[in-house]
Amino acid sequence: MRKKRGAGPSIPADFIRLYHEFNEGEISMNKFLKFARSGSIYGFFAISCLFTAFLSTCNPFICTQSAYANESSDEIFSAGQRGFELEEVLPHNELLFTQGLSYFEGRLFESSGLYGLSCLSSRILYSTRPVQSISLDPDVFAEGCTVLGDKLYLLTWKKHELQIRDRESLRLLETRRYAGAGWGLTTDGRSFWQSNGSDSLFQRDIENFRIKKRLRVTDGGKPVRLLNELEWAEGVILANVWRSDRIAGIDPESGRVLFWLNIGDFVREESARGGGVANGIAWNEKDGIVYVTGKRWKNVYAIKMDDE
Numbered sequence: 001m002r003k004k005r006g007a008g009p010s011i012p013a014d015f016i017r018l019y020h021e022f023n024e025g026e027i028s029m030n031k032f033l034k035f036a037r038s039g040s041i042y043g044f045f046a047i048s049c050l051f052t053a054f055l056s057t058c059n060p061f062i063c064t065q066s067a068y069a070n071e072s073s074d075e076i077f078s079a080g081q082r083g084f085e086l087e088e089v090l091p092h093n094e095l096l097f098t099q100g101l102s103y104f105e106g107r108l109f110e111s112s113g114l115y116g117l118s119c120l121s122s123r124i125l126y127s128t129r130p131v132q133s134i135s136l137d138p139d140v141f142a143e144g145c146t147v148l149g150d151k152l153y154l155l156t157w158k159k160h161e162l163q164i165r166d167r168e169s170l171r172l173l174e175t176r177r178y179a180g181a182g183w184g185l186t187t188d189g190r191s192f193w194q195s196n197g198s199d200s201l202f203q204r205d206i207e208n209f210r211i212k213k214r215l216r217v218t219d220g221g222k223p224v225r226l227l228n229e230l231e232w233a234e235g236v237i238l239a240n241v242w243r244s245d246r247i248a249g250i251d252p253e254s255g256r257v258l259f260w261l262n263i264g265d266f267v268r269e270e271s272a273r274g275g276g277v278a279n280g281i282a283w284n285e286k287d288g289i290v291y292v293t294g295k296r297w298k299n300v301y302a303i304k305m306d307d308e
């Protein structure tokens with residue numbers, strides 16, 4: 001039986017920070033375990049996390065580093081920058097390892113990753129206290145999520161499982177299988193769009209989640225790799241590029257990057273506080289607002305894109 005959470009995860013912030021740094025390859029396993037052992041019950045918890053990770057189809061710690069070892073974001077941009085205005089700075093739960101963000105009628109829906117710590121929550125814009133929150137099974141590493149109608153759709157990283165949940169209760173209704181890794185997920189209302197860390201996006205059928213089209217994303221003719229969290233807005237697909245301070249605005253027909261949003265100021269501000277990479281985009285169509293956040297960020301930045 002899954003444990004429902006009240007005001008968010010109860011694991012200490014230091015533990016989350018070190019688990020994140022270990023996952024990102026920034027500290028060694030020995031250092032992580034040394035800290036965990038010093039925290040008594042968290043030592044058992046840490047070992048459980050590692051054991052679960054090794055039992056999964058691919059060890060996330062090894063896979064995360066090796067998969068990206070030969071890939072880095074190309075810092076040469078062809079498409080121009082699109083300006084924006086910062087409308088508001090909203091609070092964000094700094095413990096969340098944000099993997100997906102979606103907006104629906106005044107609420108943000110957010111998926112948070114890591115084995116043993118993954119959770120889903122919904123909340124109103126001006127509070128970090130969840131309206132609804134649920135912990136996921138320890139073998140689930142939550143990835144992108146999106147709201148469509150009365151359901152919430154959640155990708156899993158290596159489990160090849162799309163979870164379809166009730167939007168209000170977040171209760172699991174059914175699942176769909178898919179091949180490969182799951183990273184970002186969004187919807188245009190007629191199809192889903194999914195990323196897997198490569199330079200391709202996959203348009204998928206609403207009902208059966210089968211691939212309808214593969215879209216290769218390019219900027220100036222060069223592939224844009226490491227596409228991560230996604231959001232459909234104004235007829236284009238906004239995409240975080242992993243470990244980058246840019247959001248790509250992608251033409252869903254050609255795959256061409258039409259513009260870049262430079263969110264470097266937000267990334268630097270959050271990084272100075274110990275936050276991780278940018279990895280959350282949500283679109284409020286009614287007010288024309290894009291919400292931007294990241295892993296363990298303190299804030300959600302509400303921006304309004306300039307007219308093109």
Ligand SMILES: [Ca+2]
Binds near residue numbers: 101102282
């Ligand atoms: Ca999103």
